[in-house]
Every structure is written in C-alpha cells, then in structure tokens.
Amino acid sequence: MEASKSNQGSALEEESKEPNQLIKGMRSLQFKKIVQDLHSKRSWKEIISNDEEQKIKDGLHTLSYTKPSIIQAAAIPKIRASPNENFLFQSGNGSGKTGAFCVPAIFAVDPSSNDYQVLILANSRELIRQIKQVLDLLSKNTGIKIEIGEGAEIKQCQILVTTPNYFANKVTGRQSINLRSIKLVVFDEADEIFKHTSNLDILQVLVNYLKSNSPIPQYVLFSATFNDDIIENIKSIVTEFNSFKLKKEALVLKGVCQYYLVADKKKKREFLQKYFDMCKQCAMIFTNQKKTATYIQDALKELGNSTEMLIGGGTMSFQERDRIIDGFRKQSFHALISTNVLARGIDVPEVDIVINFDIPVTSNEGYYEPDYANYQHRIGRTGRFGTDGLALTFVENDNDGVNMGHLKSIETHYGTEIKEVKSIEEFLEIYRAMRPYLFVYNDSKQGFDI
Known part of the structure; x- marks a missing residue:
C-alpha cells in the first residue's frame, strides 16, 4: 500500500431477521479454499483497547472477524488517531473495508448525546442496508442508535447511513436536520459517488455546511478502485486528505x-x-x-x-x-x-x-x-x-x-x-x-x- 499526502485537493419489517442471513453467509466462507490470507498479523487488542474490544466482541465473533483484516488493521488506528485527519483508503474487493469504517464509526459516537454524529454515504440502497446490518451487529451491546435514510421521515439517530440522492432530497431540502454534531463522514464506494456530476453539487453543499461545525468533521473515503479523474473530483470537495492507494496489480x-x-x-x-x-x-x-x-x-x-x-x-x-x-x-x-x-x-x-x-x-x-x-x-x-x-x-x-x-x-x-x-x-x-x-x-x- 503506497501512502501519499494530497493537498488541494422505511424501517424494514424484516430488519431483525436480516443479520442472520449475513452471519450465515460469512460462515459459508469456511467451506471455500483460502487462496490469499487477508488477515493482519495484529490482533484486535493491538488496534483497539481491551474495553472497546469487549463492547463489540459479540459482533466481531458473529461476523467471523476473528482477527482484523489487513485494511482494518491499517485504517482503524489512523482514522481514530488524534488530531483527526482525512483519509482515502484503497483496498481490494472482499477485503473487509466495511469493518474498517464501521468500527471507528461506532467508537466516534458519544452515547450520552442523541444527536446525529456519524454520516455514512454509499451508492445504493442495497449497500446502505448491508452496512447497517454490520453496524447493528457490532454495536449490539453499546446502545447506539443507527438508522438508514429512506422513506418520508428521517429518524433521529446517532449514525445515519444513506445515499447521496436521499441526502439531497431530504437533508438539504425542506426536511432539513441538524448536522452540527457530525464528527465523521464516510464515503463507501467513494469513486462511484464522486463520479457523478450531480453528486458533486450535493457533496459541496454538505461540506460547506459542515465547515462551521466545531471541530470540522473528519472525512474518510473507501473503494477498491480510484482513477485520476475521480481523485481530482474528490480534491475539489475534500481538499486535503492522506491517500493510501494500491498498485493496479495488487487489486x-x-x-x-x-x-x-x-x-x-x-x-x-x-x-x-x-x-x-x-x-x-x-x-x-x-x-x-x-x-x-x-x-x-x-x-x-x-x-x-x-x-x-x-x-x-x-x-x-x-x-x-x-x-x-x-x-x-x-x-x-x-x-x-x-x-x-x-x-x-x-x-x-x-x-x-x-x-x-x-x-x-x-x-x-x-x-x-x-x-x-x-x-x-x-x-x-x-x-x-x-x-x-x-x-x-x-x-x-x-x-x-x-x-x-x-x-x-x-x-x-x-x-x-x-x-x-x-x-x-x-x-x-x-x-x-x-x-x-x-x-x-x-x-x-x-x-x-x-
């Protein structure tokens, strides 16, 4: 992984049943041949504290996260380090990227506040539902409230997972919500989000709005694929970030x-x-x-x-x-x-x-x-x-x-x-x-x- 510094640059009725299918799927991996070991040599105790591990231990076990993956071990400490910096992480398909941002998202939340504190944007409704399933499992013992943005009303929560289109129609439209407590903004499949011109206008509105937050939120971007045009689009919105990219052959x-x-x-x-x-x-x-x-x-x-x-x-x-x-x-x-x-x-x-x-x-x-x-x-x-x-x-x-x-x-x-x-x-x-x-x-x- 190459590191570089870039400047300028409806509530679902079956929701409670869904994680069971995710769990079943994760466990099915054990019957397949492992061709490439994507686990880190580090343990969870080496990248989060003992107390934190205990809070999400059940979720880690349920998701078969016995050890952090390489991208999780690399990204989680960087995202959580102080002072906060913006990051772009590139990692291959199926390498554990979702866990790499869900774990720090959970620990970014102050449980004593009911305000919106983490915003996660992804490119499709199917993906935001899947992200919520992972968050639900990891946060099982934390009391953190997580919702997906869909339907007529936006529910109060501490972590909001939604799409750019929904954000544009609901959050920046007539039904505005207070995002002044947002600390962390995650873009999953960021290259797809930043590829579309219509999204760039939405994202510029979001970033401009959050500039008056104190402190200014941290921005984290994940995908398996980033090309030069996408990087330039990202730089036009998130002007400064640390970039950890892979060579094409490594993908x-x-x-x-x-x-x-x-x-x-x-x-x-x-x-x-x-x-x-x-x-x-x-x-x-x-x-x-x-x-x-x-x-x-x-x-x-x-x-x-x-x-x-x-x-x-x-x-x-x-x-x-x-x-x-x-x-x-x-x-x-x-x-x-x-x-x-x-x-x-x-x-x-x-x-x-x-x-x-x-x-x-x-x-x-x-x-x-x-x-x-x-x-x-x-x-x-x-x-x-x-x-x-x-x-x-x-x-x-x-x-x-x-x-x-x-x-x-x-x-x-x-x-x-x-x-x-x-x-x-x-x-x-x-x-x-x-x-x-x-x-x-x-x-x-x-x-x-x-």
Whole structure:
C-alpha cells in the first residue's frame, strides 16, 4: 500500500431477521479454499483497547472477524488517531473495508448525546442496508442508535447511513436536520459517488455546511478502485486528505479464476440454459443494460429456471428490491441478474460464479471503452475475503474485434490472465475441479450431477 499526502485537493419489517442471513453467509466462507490470507498479523487488542474490544466482541465473533483484516488493521488506528485527519483508503474487493469504517464509526459516537454524529454515504440502497446490518451487529451491546435514510421521515439517530440522492432530497431540502454534531463522514464506494456530476453539487453543499461545525468533521473515503479523474473530483470537495492507494496489480483477486467464452446472443442464452440444467449453485449475472437483464430474466423464467432480476433507476419498489436481495441471501433462487447497481459492495459469500453477459463498458465522447472499475467490482462478488471463485465473461464476435480488444485491455490494465473456454462442459469441468464435493457421478448419464 503506497501512502501519499494530497493537498488541494422505511424501517424494514424484516430488519431483525436480516443479520442472520449475513452471519450465515460469512460462515459459508469456511467451506471455500483460502487462496490469499487477508488477515493482519495484529490482533484486535493491538488496534483497539481491551474495553472497546469487549463492547463489540459479540459482533466481531458473529461476523467471523476473528482477527482484523489487513485494511482494518491499517485504517482503524489512523482514522481514530488524534488530531483527526482525512483519509482515502484503497483496498481490494472482499477485503473487509466495511469493518474498517464501521468500527471507528461506532467508537466516534458519544452515547450520552442523541444527536446525529456519524454520516455514512454509499451508492445504493442495497449497500446502505448491508452496512447497517454490520453496524447493528457490532454495536449490539453499546446502545447506539443507527438508522438508514429512506422513506418520508428521517429518524433521529446517532449514525445515519444513506445515499447521496436521499441526502439531497431530504437533508438539504425542506426536511432539513441538524448536522452540527457530525464528527465523521464516510464515503463507501467513494469513486462511484464522486463520479457523478450531480453528486458533486450535493457533496459541496454538505461540506460547506459542515465547515462551521466545531471541530470540522473528519472525512474518510473507501473503494477498491480510484482513477485520476475521480481523485481530482474528490480534491475539489475534500481538499486535503492522506491517500493510501494500491498498485493496479495488487487489486487482482488471486482467488478468482477468470475465463471468457466467444458467443453471440443466441449462444449466450443457450449457454445459460445449459448452465442451469447442469448446475444450481449461487451465481450472479451482470448486463450493461436493463433491457438485456429483462431479456435474460424472461428467457430463463420461461424455461422454468429459478432466477430473479434487480435493476435500478426507480423501476422497482423498495419492498421488491428488499425481497429479492433477502431471497438471494437465503438462496431461495439460484441466480440474480442485475446491472452495475449490484456490482459494488454487495456481500453474498455463497456466490461462487459471476457471469458477465456483456463486457462492462463506459461511454467517452460517443466511444465505448472498457469499464475497468466495474469489471473488477463485478467479479469481486465472488472470491470474498481471499477465497476462490469463478468469473466468466461472454465476448461477442464482431468484424473489427472491438469486443475482444476491450477484454484484452482489461487483462493488460490489471496485469492478469483471462483464459478462453470453448463450451459450458469445459467451464463446469473447471468448476468441478474447484468444488469436487458438490458433484456426484451419475452412471446413467456417464457424467457428474451437482
């Protein structure tokens, strides 16, 4: 990790049940192969006091945080040091970033005051719910009140977790709240938040408002991916911060074996159907467009497959989105189809396989370029906390080789290898080698069932 100094620069009805699914998911990691040990050599007692450890001990145990991860051991003492400084931390997908800011958020709260004291902003509703689940578990014995910002009213709490859009609509709108006691502001998936011009105006209003707080709040930013343009956007709002960034090669998920298959749209659909005929393991399928996600969902549902679709843009109600995410955590269905709305932060450790129905791309002045960040975040839904997983990307044939060029650019960008497979059978043979205990030989088929 390279350090540098940068200057200028609705209450949910099922809330009480949700942590059980998170716990179940965390414990499922023990059945996966550890490819990369992401634990620190330091113990919790070395980064927080004995009294503090006792307060969150049950939560640490429940979340399987037996030892702090590398990013937790690096970030927590720095965030809590006096005097407070602003920090940008970059750490790989599934490395324990949520715990790295949730622990200091809890200890930043003065339990004797009911004022808003910590503000956590994340890019999607699914992510803020997940963050609250972790906070609820860690703060179980502290009496700290935590709420997520959604719905018509903002509930009084000490830690508020919300999205920039909700903050703009509610907090800076007619229903303003008193943020004069805010001590800590956390941006999770900060590059996604600071990428959008509409968010920059909101964040500038927030920072300007908090400048009159005494003391001025501390700002902490986390993500696996930061590019130069994003850093400049951050500097325009949070003008001074310490930056701890990784080299691109260090972001490679060593446990995730990456493959590609050359296929047109018809072959992609046939591949998915064969996959669900032969394999029922937990998978995520990503598309670039909502209409493609709808096409896949309709096609697979028509053939009797157990899948669900979650897309953003206000097309689904909160209740429907909650039902789908909770059902996926419980493995009530086999695959979740989504756009990039779920590419970031969502932690479902049971996910073994990620399929990119499309190579992720971004538009730049009318031209499409590889979306390096979202490729990394998508495949990071598997291989959580150094475990193994599989990622498969479909590459459509085109006359000028643009799609294959995008894939090769992603390889070069991260200094990794994405190997070709020719068929679903070859891909599942690779999966069988990774998870042999899931497969049973079927004499009648002369092959393996899962």
